[in-house]
Amino acid sequence: MFETLEEELQSVLDVVDKRIDTRLMGSAYGESRKKVVNEIERDLSEAQSLLQQLESEARLAPQPYRLELTSKIRGHRENVGRTNARYRNVLADFSSNGR
Numbered sequence: 805m806f807e808t809l810e811e812e813l814q815s816v817l818d819v820v821d822k823r824i825d826t827r828l829m830g831s832a833y834g835e836s837r838k839k840v841v842n843e844i845e846r847d848l849s850e851a852q853s854l855l856q857q858l859e860s861e862a863r864l865a866p867q868p869y870r871l872e873l874t875s876k877i878r879g880h881r882e883n884v885g886r887t888n889a890r891y892r893n894v895l896a897d898f899s900s901n902g903r
Contacts, residue, residue, distance in 0.1 A: 805860045805868075806873060813854040813880055817887050820847045824894055844891055851884045 827840045858880065862873035 806858065806865070809854055809858050810859065810876070810880065813851060813858070813884075816847050816851045816854065820851070820887050820891065823847070824891055827854060828891075828894060841895070842884055848884070848891065850886055851887070855881060855884060 821839055823844050828837070828844065855877065858873075858877050862870055862877060865873055
């Protein structure tokens with residue numbers, strides 16, 4: 805179950821990165837930009853939910869594996885944080901450039 809959640813999380817982050825690179829940067833105006841922003845925010849919310857599920861799985865794991873899983877979760881949390889920061893930076897760039 806843990807590995808499946810990890811794969812889902814990575815898939816969600818890959819989709820967000822792709823949306824930022826191809827769709828958000830290419831749709832600077834109007835409804836299309838709003839739609840992409842909503843999709844990205846939904847995906848980032850899903851990523852947070854997957855992190856919580858990973859944490860729940862780690863708590864249920866036998867003690868010998870718990871430390872390893874916790875370390876993996878820390879790495880995933882950093883990846884989600886970087887993706888979120890990148891998204892926020894792109895939005896801030898749009899705002900400061902008047903788009």
